[in-house]
Amino acid sequence: xQYSDKVMDHFxxxxxxxxxxxxxxxxxxxxxxCGDIMKMYLQIDDNDVISDCKFKTFGCGAAIATSSMATELxxxxxxxxxxxxxxxxxxxxxxxxxxxxxxxxxxxxxxxKAAIADYYKKIGREVDFPLESADERYEH
Amino acid sequence: xxxFVYADNAATTPVSQAVIDAxxxxxxxAWGNPSSLHSKGREAKKLMDDARERIAKVxxxxxxxxxxxxxxxxxxxxxxxxxxxxxKKKGRTHIVTTVIxxxxxxxxxxxxxxxxxxxxxxxxxxxxxxxLAALEAAITEKTAVVAVMYANNEIGTIQPIEKIxxxxxxxxALMFTDAVQAFGNVEIDLSKLPVDMLxxxxxxxxxxxxxxxxxxxxxxxxxxxxDGGGQEKRHRAGTENLPYIVGLAKAVEIAHEGLKDMPRVxxxxxxxxxxxxxxxxxxxxxxxxxxxxxxxxxxxxCIEGESMLLLLDMKGICASTGSACSSASLEPSHVLLAxxxxxxxxxxxxxxxxxxxxxxxxxxxxxxxxxxxxxRLREMSPLWEEIVKNSNK
Numbered sequence: 001x002q003y004s005d006k007v008m009d010h011f012x013x014x015x016x017x018x019x020x021x022x023x024x025x026x027x028x029x030x031x032x033x034c035g036d037i038m039k040m041y042l043q044i045d046d047n048d049v050i051s052d053c054k055f056k057t058f059g060c061g062a063a064i065a066t067s068s069m070a071t072e073l074x075x076x077x078x079x080x081x082x083x084x085x086x087x088x089x090x091x092x093x094x095x096x097x098x099x100x101x102x103x104x105x106x107x108x109x110x111x112x113k114a115a116i117a118d119y120y121k122k123i124g125r126e127v128d129f130p131l132e133s134a135d136e137r138y139e140h
Numbered sequence: 141x142x143x144f145v146y147a148d149n150a151a152t153t154p155v156s157q158a159v160i161d162a163x164x165x166x167x168x169x170a171w172g173n174p175s176s177l178h179s180k181g182r183e184a185k186k187l188m189d190d191a192r193e194r195i196a197k198v199x200x201x202x203x204x205x206x207x208x209x210x211x212x213x214x215x216x217x218x219x220x221x222x223x224x225x226x227x228k229k230k231g232r233t234h235i236v237t238t239v240i241x242x243x244x245x246x247x248x249x250x251x252x253x254x255x256x257x258x259x260x261x262x263x264x265x266x267x268x269x270x271x272l273a274a275l276e277a278a279i280t281e282k283t284a285v286v287a288v289m290y291a292n293n294e295i296g297t298i299q300p301i302e303k304i305x306x307x308x309x310x311x312x313a314l315m316f317t318d319a320v321q322a323f324g325n326v327e328i329d330l331s332k333l334p335v336d337m338l339x340x341x342x343x344x345x346x347x348x349x350x351x352x353x354x355x356x357x358x359x360x361x362x363x364x365x366x367d368g369g370g371q372e373k374r375h376r377a378g379t380e381n382l383p384y385i386v387g388l389a390k391a392v393e394i395a396h397e398g399l400k401d402m403p404r405v406x407x408x409x410x411x412x413x414x415x416x417x418x419x420x421x422x423x424x425x426x427x428x429x430x431x432x433x434x435x436x437x438x439x440x441x442c443i444e445g446e447s448m449l450l451l452l453d454m455k456g457i458c459a460s461t462g463s464a465c466s467s468a469s470l471e472p473s474h475v476l477l478a479x480x481x482x483x484x485x486x487x488x489x490x491x492x493x494x495x496x497x498x499x500x501x502x503x504x505x506x507x508x509x510x511x512x513x514x515x516r517l518r519e520m521s522p523l524w525e526e527i528v529k530n531s532n533k
Contacts, residue, residue: 011450017520032484035444035472039522056522060446064520075507 004095010065027114038111062101066108150493156346166383200331213244215354222362227284245463252304252432267427268297283313290322295426296435324395347391351384439489442523
């Protein structure tokens with residue numbers, strides 16, 4: 001199993017690690033039993049733009065790298081644009097992932113969606129997109 | 141990279157120069173087939189006989205009890221399948237083993253289950269020591285072979301093999317031990333240890349990969365695993381790998397000689413264990429004292445093993461992990477689960493296996509490198525965040 005240089009760069013120098021106090025949206029996906037948990041914090045301005053984004057991740061190199069890349073891809077984008085982020089876009093931006101690590105990119109996509117859903121709930125907007133429960137999907 | 145520290149000797153070891161030097165003539169000049177009658181064959185045969193005798197001397201057995209194989213896995217397969225198939229003829233269709241065996245043993249037993257054999261997988265306690273009462277109760281007059289590893293490859297726990305031998309023999313079963321991790325780390329004297337079969341592997345003791353050995357005590361009859369020509373007294377076909385056999389003999393002698401260094405290795409191990417378990421929310425996996433001199437296996441909560449491994453590698457330290465993320469199956473180590481480590485904690489385990497070649501400076505470097513790596517990964521872990529928040533309440 002070999003990671004691309006991009007993955008290693010995002011793992012060794014992860015972007016946007018940390019917490020945002022009083023974040024408008026916070027999403028947590030994954031479970032400790034399976035070895036991956038991602039927590040995503042979003043700061044969203046009045047124009048629905050993600051002005052800041054931070055993450056914390058428990059997991060392998062790929063889990064950390066996909067979290068880092070996902071924050072880069074949605075920062076400065078509108079919430080709507082962030083909702084369109086797919087796991088394959090994360091994989092592509094990282095120049096690929098080993099097959100057994102693809103689930104990490106799925107988790108990154110779900111973390112973004114979970115954080116946006118939290119934001120929607122807080123402002124009373126209807127959650128009009130599907131939310132996968134990572135806990136169910138990866139339970140084994 | 142300022143420094144290189146190899147702390148994964150349980151995975152494999154570098155081939156020592158003395159072994160390379162011992163093998164060289166077998167490539168350059170003594171390239172004959174030991175089965176040939178002519179001078180080239182006799183030259184090879186002499187080297188092979190000599191190697192077998194030197195190995196037997198170290199193990200305290202007869203040279204006729206040493207069989208060369210291609211690796212530890214082959215030795216495991218041969219011992220268990222050979223004993224099971226032979227036992228079946230006498231109505232012995234049962235095998236006893238433990239849940240923490242190497243896959244070479246576990247999957248051999250599973251293969252025999254599919255062929256109609258019954259297998260009892262005995263559990264271990266929190267330190268990884270086999271449950272002797274359960275083991276004794278499982279062995280019956282139907283048991284063909286009892287297979288228990290001498291020492292565990294992941295957590296280093298050493299099993300009470302002598303006691304287990306007695307239990308097996310009391311019911312007329314054969315006793316096999318996989319000593320792949322143990323030989324070269326603990327004294328093994330087959331004139332005193334009454335096992336019927338014992339497996340070892342060259343590449344764990346600074347010989348090349350691709351050479352192993354199975355000891356079969358005189359009078360013990362196993363079915364063949366590899367049929368063919370008349371090599372190894374017709375019990376293991378295939379032209380003998382003479383260079384590696386000669387290399388193995390050299391490595392066995394050096395390993396045996398090196399046992400005198402084990403107190404020093406044990407002291408380095410203990411220093412690592414003390415420093416790493418001093419980190420909060422960590423635990424030692426395996427027995428504190430009944431463990432291999434070079435084995436350290438520590439779990440750190442809230443972080444994941446592969447991340448630790450990658451960061452250590454960037455600092456020139458080679459280690460290994462029982463985390464699921466390092467395996468294709470995405471399941472954490474069966475050994476850690478067997479000693480009762482919960483899934484979420486098994487992910488954060490790391491194995492450091494040091495050797496006689498490890499220095500005190502290497503140990504210092506591992507401690508001063510790994511400690512901040514654990515802190516750094518916890519800084520970015522949402523699980524750690526919860527622990528910190530709860531402790532501030």
